[in-house]
Structures are given as structure tokens and as C-alpha cells.
Amino acid sequence: MTKPRKHGTTRESLLTAGLQLFGEKGFDGVSVKDLESAAGLTPGRGSFYRHFESKEALLADIVHREVEKLRQLRELQQRGISGSLGDRRAELIVDFRMRLIVLAQLKDFILLLGREYGRFPDLLGQLYSLLVEESLAQEGSELERDIANQHIRGGDAHALAAVVQSALVGFHLSKTYFGSQPYGIDDDRFIKALVDLLVPPPGGKS
Amino acid sequence: MTKPRKHGTTRESLLTAGLQLFGEKGFDGVSVKDLESAAGLTPGRGSFYRHFESKEALLADIVHREVEKLRQLRELQQRGISGSLGDRRAELIVDFRMRLIVLAQLKDFILLLGREYGRFPDLLGQLYSLLVEESLAQEGSELERDIANQHIRGGDAHALAAVVQSALVGFHLSKTYFGSQPYGIDDDRFIKALVDLLVPPPGGKS
DNA sequence: GTCTATAAGTAGATAGAC
DNA sequence: GTCTATCTACTTATAGAC
Structure with a gap:
């Protein structure tokens, strides 16, 4: 040595x-x-x-690394879902919190994707839809189950999945681009409001 | 001549x-x-x-122009709200559709802001929060009224406003960055799902 | 208001000594 | 694996003729 x-x-x-x-x-x-x-x-x-070999080769390696990180985070996330509690509200809260954590872990990479959108199509082209479509499909099938089980009142499961996904991504981006939490709403408060919409709390208020 | x-x-x-x-x-x-x-x-x-005078001077003029456009679109939007129908669901649908139209009108500018985030702090610095906080505050006070009037079941009006705002912005960005509509959901279907969450339809289903 | 010519700076990238 | 020196290309910007 x-x-x-x-x-x-x-x-x-x-x-x-x-x-x-x-x-x-x-x-x-x-x-x-x-x-x-x-x-x-x-x-x-x-x-x-x-x-x-070049600056672009560095970028390519960075991207491959972050995609691998994304895959591993998704695995962790799905394990979190299966460890269920019977209480659908609690499960959704855990699920949504995990999703915000995943987005936070990928913050720099997401910023990079936003900046270089449209450039490096070979490297980044398929990535945008992969990033969204995959978890959207998962969310959609879960919500379909929820609707079938009467956990959530009937409706358009896929559209509902798009609403949930958009809300979480939009909230993450608001935090990223506008400094701290928009309007002073933190993750917990945001998630609670979203879950309350999907599965109204039994007591009625708060 | x-x-x-x-x-x-x-x-x-x-x-x-x-x-x-x-x-x-x-x-x-x-x-x-x-x-x-x-x-x-x-x-x-x-x-x-x-x-x-310089490339940066061109950027400054472009930004001032787009900010002015945003102001005018906001005025149009507020007039749309006041022309009410008594039906809160229909009002929300009109309101949300207007917001998506405003975002679509600002598409290039929003792309620009995403790309140059952090640069030109004197020119763009205050813009990010202005773009979000203002309409968030408006959404919040409207939802407070709705909750007081029992149009929407009780809850955290400000957090609810953040959910609605995040969903609309997130949906717009998904359309922008991932090509067409995510999961094949168009504006109308998305808006209907969001409104159904806030004000459940009387009939129950669909 | 447009074109010609050009200045001055900086970028990505390479060859070779150590 | 790091440093020295250098090449080429491109960028923003300016001075002056028409």
C-alpha cells in the first residue's frame, strides 16, 4: 500500500x-x-x-448512476407499501411520504432534467416518460383496487392517479423552485390534506 | 410612406x-x-x-413582456370567476380550465424559467414566488369561503389550496415535459377528477 | 437599419513531460 | 494520475462603410 x-x-x-x-x-x-x-x-x-472522454461522457455516467438510484428507491418504496396496516388512510400517508422522499433524493437530478430538457435526446429522451408513467401506472392500479373495495368513492381511477401524481410532483417542484414550502405548508400538512380528499376521515372534521 | x-x-x-x-x-x-x-x-x-444593447437586455425585455401578459391573463381569469352560475361544481370547472389555459399560454416562459432557475437573480429572482404565491393566496381564500358555506367538507383550506395548485401545475408540467397527456388523461378528465374530489357529485357515481 | 470586418475572451479538447 | 502548453472553434460585442 x-x-x-x-x-x-x-x-x-x-x-x-x-x-x-x-x-x-x-x-x-x-x-x-x-x-x-x-x-x-x-x-x-x-x-x-x-x-x-468528454464532458458529455461525464453527464452520461451521472445519468446512469441516478437512474440506478431511482430503481433502488422504487424497490424500497414498494416494500413500504406491502408492509400494510389494514388502515388505508395510514397506508396512503406512508406511501405519499415515501414518494416525496424519493423526489427529494432525486432533487439535483430533477433540476438537471428540467434544465436540459430537449437536449441529449439519446441520453434523456425516454427518461421523462419513464420517470412518470411507471409510478403513475402503479398508483392507478392501487386506486382501482381502492375503488373496488369501496375505500375510495367511485370514479375515474386513472384520472385520480394523475391528480395524485401531479399534486405530489407539483408540490415537490414548488418547494424546489420557490424556496421553502409554498404558503408555509409542510409535507405532513400537504399529505394529510391530500389523503383527506381521497379517504375522508371518519370523525368528519380535522 | x-x-x-x-x-x-x-x-x-x-x-x-x-x-x-x-x-x-x-x-x-x-x-x-x-x-x-x-x-x-x-x-x-x-x-x-x-x-x-446585449443578449441579456433582450432577455430582460422578454421577461417584462411575459410578466405583463401574466398580469392580463390573471385579470381575465378573475372576471371568469365573478360571472358565476350558482353551481359551485360548474364554477370550479371553469376556474380550473382557465388556470390550465393560463399555464399553456405561458408555456415557453415557464420552460425558460425552469432552465435558467438560479441565474439572473435580479431579473428572475422574485418571479418564482410571485407566480405561485399570488394565485395560491386567491385559491386559499376561495376555498375558505367554500368550507364556511359547506360547499366543501371542513379541513385545512390553505393546505387544500396547495394541493389544488400543485395538481394543476404538476399536470401542466407533465404535459409539457412528457409530451402528450400523461396516461392519456386530457384536461377535461383531469379537471373532473379534481372537482369530484373537492365537491362530490350529487348522484354518487360518474 | 443592415452589412463588413474584426477584436477579445473563453470553451472543449489534445500531446507530451514528469 | 497530474501538470504544462497549446490548438481550434466559437462566443459576445464593437467600429465603420453603405
Whole structure:
């Protein structure tokens, strides 16, 4: 062990800093110089290119990493659903909270997607619909069950799924882009209001 | 009348093309050359600078224009609300449809804001919260009235306003970023599902 | 108001020494 | 794996002729 540093440490730094910086300033807003600085290299000397073929290759690796992270978070999420309590309201609260956590974990990546929408179609093209359609389909089939079981009053399950999904995504984006919580509403208060709409509380009020 | 062209035609073209191109490719993704091309000027000759001091000055004028458009759309929207029908469900449907139309009218501008978030803080900084907080406050006070009048079952009016707002914004963004309607849900179906949640239809089903 | 020519800066990327 | 030096291309912006 003559080398004090682990293999690939700089590469790792470039990936981490790249995600954060691309999310913050966009792909064009971050120069290779900036990336070298962030990874502890002397800026402007081109050492970046010993780790990645190009700036775009770095982006590709970042994207693959985040997609993998998304997959793992989805798995965790589905396990959370199966560990049920019998109480449908409580289950929905847990489910929605998990979804907001997943969105929060992907914050930088979502910012990046918003900035670079339409660019890099080969890399990002299918990603937008994958990100939404998949969890929308899951939400839809769950709500269909709920309606069949009379947990939720009858209606258009797929449209309802779109409403729930849109609300959660919209709330996350509001928090992201408008600083803190819009109107001072925190996650718990938001989720409670949404669940109350879907499954009215038994007592009537509050 | 010796001049066949109206004064400011090129300037007008630059403003229009600028909004569309900045929304599509971002501020850095559009060169002055591109803007000159789009406005019918010979690209790369710098005629752009006879109309605007800098690329950033063009952006500033575009933003002021869109903010003014937003103000006018908000006025139209509020008039739509006051022309009421007595039927709260029908009123909500009209209201929500208007809000989606406003968002659609601002599509390019919203794309631009998403791309350039965090940059140009002097120009765009206050805009994000203005865009959301204002209509959120209005939605909140309307829902408070509805709850007082028993049109909507009791609950947290402000949190409910955040849910409604998030759902509409989230739905618009889904349509924008994921191509067509998510899950094949169109505006009418989405709005109906949202209104059904707030004010259950008298008949029970459908 | 448009075109010609050009300045000054910065970007991504490469070759080679250590 | 990092640093030195450098190439090429492109960007915003300006000065001046027409």
C-alpha cells in the first residue's frame, strides 16, 4: 500500500460534483475548469480528460448512476407499501411520504432534467416518460383496487392517479423552485390534506 | 410612406424568436447568430446590437413582456370567476380550465424559467414566488369561503389550496415535459377528477 | 437599419513531460 | 494520475462603410 488515495477517488469526486453543479448551473454553465476545481485538480490543466472522454461522457455516467438510484428507491418504496396496516388512510400517508422522499433524493437530478430538457435526446429522451408513467401506472392500479373495495368513492381511477401524481410532483417542484414550502405548508400538512380528499376521515372534521 | 416595413419589425421578431428559442434551448444554447437568423438578418454580422444593447437586455425585455401578459391573463381569469352560475361544481370547472389555459399560454416562459432557475437573480429572482404565491393566496381564500358555506367538507383550506395548485401545475408540467397527456388523461378528465374530489357529485357515481 | 470586418475572451479538447 | 502548453472553434460585442 504505497498510495494513500483510493483508486478512482478523483473520478468519484467528478461524478458527485458534476451532478450537483449541472443541477445548479446547467451543463453549459459548468466548465471543465469548474469541474476540475471542484474535484481538487488544478483548474484548466485538462486532467479531467484522464477520467472521462468528454464532458458529455461525464453527464452520461451521472445519468446512469441516478437512474440506478431511482430503481433502488422504487424497490424500497414498494416494500413500504406491502408492509400494510389494514388502515388505508395510514397506508396512503406512508406511501405519499415515501414518494416525496424519493423526489427529494432525486432533487439535483430533477433540476438537471428540467434544465436540459430537449437536449441529449439519446441520453434523456425516454427518461421523462419513464420517470412518470411507471409510478403513475402503479398508483392507478392501487386506486382501482381502492375503488373496488369501496375505500375510495367511485370514479375515474386513472384520472385520480394523475391528480395524485401531479399534486405530489407539483408540490415537490414548488418547494424546489420557490424556496421553502409554498404558503408555509409542510409535507405532513400537504399529505394529510391530500389523503383527506381521497379517504375522508371518519370523525368528519380535522 | 417610403418605407415598406413597419418600425420595429425586426425588434419584434427578435423578441418573439427569443422567447421561443430561449424556452427551447436555454439562454446559453441560443447564440446571437441564431437570433439574427431567426429574425431574418444575416447571421453573425452583429445587426442584433442595433436593437438590443446585449443578449441579456433582450432577455430582460422578454421577461417584462411575459410578466405583463401574466398580469392580463390573471385579470381575465378573475372576471371568469365573478360571472358565476350558482353551481359551485360548474364554477370550479371553469376556474380550473382557465388556470390550465393560463399555464399553456405561458408555456415557453415557464420552460425558460425552469432552465435558467438560479441565474439572473435580479431579473428572475422574485418571479418564482410571485407566480405561485399570488394565485395560491386567491385559491386559499376561495376555498375558505367554500368550507364556511359547506360547499366543501371542513379541513385545512390553505393546505387544500396547495394541493389544488400543485395538481394543476404538476399536470401542466407533465404535459409539457412528457409530451402528450400523461396516461392519456386530457384536461377535461383531469379537471373532473379534481372537482369530484373537492365537491362530490350529487348522484354518487360518474 | 443592415452589412463588413474584426477584436477579445473563453470553451472543449489534445500531446507530451514528469 | 497530474501538470504544462497549446490548438481550434466559437462566443459576445464593437467600429465603420453603405
